[in-house]
Amino acid sequence: MIKKNEEYEVKILDYGMNGEGVAKIDNFTVFIPNAMKDEKVKIVIVKVLASYGFGKVLEIIEKSPYRVEADCETYKRCGGCDMRHIDYEETLNIKQNMVQTLFNKTFGENKVKVEKVIGMGNPYNYRNKAQYPVGINKEGEPVIGIFAERTHEIIPMKECLIQNPLSEKIAFAIYKFMKENNVSAYDEETLEGLVRHIVIKVGVRTHEIMCILVINGTKIPKEQELIEMLVKAYNVKTIIKNVNKENTNVILGKENIVIHGDGFIYDILGDYTFKISPKSFYQVNPVQAEVLYNTALEMAELSKDDILFDLYCGIGTIGIFASSFVKKVYGIEIVEQAIDDAKENAKINNIENIEFYAGDVEKVFSNLMEKKQIYPDAIIVDPPRKGLDENTISNVLAVEPKKFIYISCNPATMVRDLKLLEEKYEITNVVPVDMFPYTSHTESIAVLELK
Numbered sequence: 001m002i003k004k005n006e007e008y009e010v011k012i013l014d015y016g017m018n019g020e021g022v023a024k025i026d027n028f029t030v031f032i033p034n035a036m037k038d039e040k041v042k043i044v045i046v047k048v049l050a051s052y053g054f055g056k057v058l059e060i061i062e063k064s065p066y067r068v069e070a071d072c073e074t075y076k077r078c079g080g081c082d083m084r085h086i087d088y089e090e091t092l093n094i095k096q097n098m099v100q101t102l103f104n105k106t107f108g109e110n111k112v113k114v115e116k117v118i119g120m121g122n123p124y125n126y127r128n129k130a131q132y133p134v135g136i137n138k139e140g141e142p143v144i145g146i147f148a149e150r151t152h153e154i155i156p157m158k159e160c161l162i163q164n165p166l167s168e169k170i171a172f173a174i175y176k177f178m179k180e181n182n183v184s185a186y187d188e189e190t191l192e193g194l195v196r197h198i199v200i201k202v203g204v205r206t207h208e209i210m211c212i213l214v215i216n217g218t219k220i221p222k223e224q225e226l227i228e229m230l231v232k233a234y235n236v237k238t239i240i241k242n243v244n245k246e247n248t249n250v251i252l253g254k255e256n257i258v259i260h261g262d263g264f265i266y267d268i269l270g271d272y273t274f275k276i277s278p279k280s281f282y283q284v285n286p287v288q289a290e291v292l293y294n295t296a297l298e299m300a301e302l303s304k305d306d307i308l309f310d311l312y313c314g315i316g317t318i319g320i321f322a323s324s325f326v327k328k329v330y331g332i333e334i335v336e337q338a339i340d341d342a343k344e345n346a347k348i349n350n351i352e353n354i355e356f357y358a359g360d361v362e363k364v365f366s367n368l369m370e371k372k373q374i375y376p377d378a379i380i381v382d383p384p385r386k387g388l389d390e391n392t393i394s395n396v397l398a399v400e401p402k403k404f405i406y407i408s409c410n411p412a413t414m415v416r417d418l419k420l421l422e423e424k425y426e427i428t429n430v431v432p433v434d435m436f437p438y439t440s441h442t443e444s445i446a447v448l449e450l451k
Ligand SMILES: C[S@@+](CC[C@H](N)C(=O)[O-])C[C@H]1O[C@@H](n2cnc3c(N)ncnc32)[C@H](O)[C@@H]1O
Pocket: 280, 281, 282, 283, 312, 313, 314, 315, 316, 317, 318, 332, 333, 334, 335, 338, 359, 360, 361, 362, 382, 383, 384, 409
């Protein structure tokens, strides 16, 4: 049995779900961040649990040909990227294998073939949404940056290579304003202080900017001067105070107070314009979102007679992209503000064959069928990480749409759900799309046809 602080030389056999290296010591599994497949590394054991442990690389004895010098100063401590030490093309192979391995384990060896991951042409500065924690450092001074991996320690902000550079500039300007004007930062220990998070959303194609200040209170000292600074220097379109007085890790509180502009921004995806509110989900990588939606719709081969359900529809993006290929789209989404945006989005894009319903898919999907007698010929789902609930899966199996398209940011729950749908469906195509370059997150599209 291995013990903490022991040192070993190991060969890395594979990658784990977070892009970390996996080795075996006397058949005991050890996960080693920053180690690559086929490398020989010297490690120290840092944690031992009942059935697996964690190691830290002390020395790379034999290097992978795909190892590259990480190009980010805070990479080793930051909880954002976990694949910057790997050549980008190779990260795509790793993601493809990761999804393939999950299918193999659940469906049998090579029963389902996972295609190559569609990578991003320029995998830099792709994020349109930044959430910077603001807090107090060990010296008692305000700090803004990013959370260190698995902790709430804030690493001061340095150039982030996946973030929109404008977001960083604006967040830093707010931080500078706070320091110059004695606006306090929230202290997670004492629960005192004002500013907790700065959230910036950028419409990449419209250049519109939303700035959300998450505060433990309702008033910001010298608020008018702050607004003037942000509008003058950065042309910020809307500024919102979000009140969060709870002792919680959830970033946004319930109450939004718009202090400049109209409380939303627009962005353009494909041929469509989308309205985005503070609480609505919007894909964080808009360049790849277009690729994701277009690929999913090409794979789906929808027809002009189809009634399509867009489940977990957010602000209606997928349904609106699909609307010209089908007879009618029904979108369901739990966040009411997102549904308000979705309805507005249908209007501004002149889409008439789409309807949206606010509520839990688990219930609204049944209601549409039972109370309104509306039945889908095809369904696209894009659920959160936890995947589909049992009720939704039974509904799909009962109503038997001829096509079922599963878009997922968590291949593990996707594969779990697809196994249940296998009873009536054949998986005809699985294509991952790299929505989150240099992180171990993997988005996939799976197309199912009724047997
Ligand atoms: C991954 S996002 C996809 C949004 C949209 N399809 C897009 O591409 O922008 C998942 C969405 O599901 C919504 N959601 C989460 N749980 C839900 C539920 N039980 N019922 C309906 N919508 C839910 C979230 O609010 C979020 O908008």
